Amino acid sequence: MTTASVSSRLATVHFNVDDQAHIEVNGDNCVGCPSHPCLNFCPSGCFTAGDGGKIDYYYVGCLECGTCLIMCDRDAVRWSYPKGGYGISYRF
Ligand code: SF4
Ligand code: SF4
Structure with missing residues (x-):
């Protein structure tokens, strides 16, 4: 069986960042x-x-x-898929 680390698997994905x-x-x-927990x-x-108990979020690299x-139970996350043609492409 072939094994691969998480980082090597993540290196195979492609992002078209909006x-x-x-x-x-x-x-x-x-x-x-x-x-x-995030x-x-x-x-x-x-x-x-981030500062003062806040969280910094950067969407580039989102899977x-x-x-x-x-998992966020405090209603802090507004979530949607990227527009068509943008976001992650899984190649394997
Ligand atoms: S959707 Fe993106 S930001 Fe949210 S947990 Fe998954 S990888 Fe992280
Ligand atoms: S409220 Fe949600 S996004 Fe903010 S720190 Fe907690 S789990 Fe993370």
């Missing part, structure tokens, strides 16, 4: 979020710790898995 973000995070909702559950590391929409 100027307009398909996911937005309301950082005000993140203040007081007890454990900031820092761990996003497989692409799109969420990073469109939907985990953040399901």
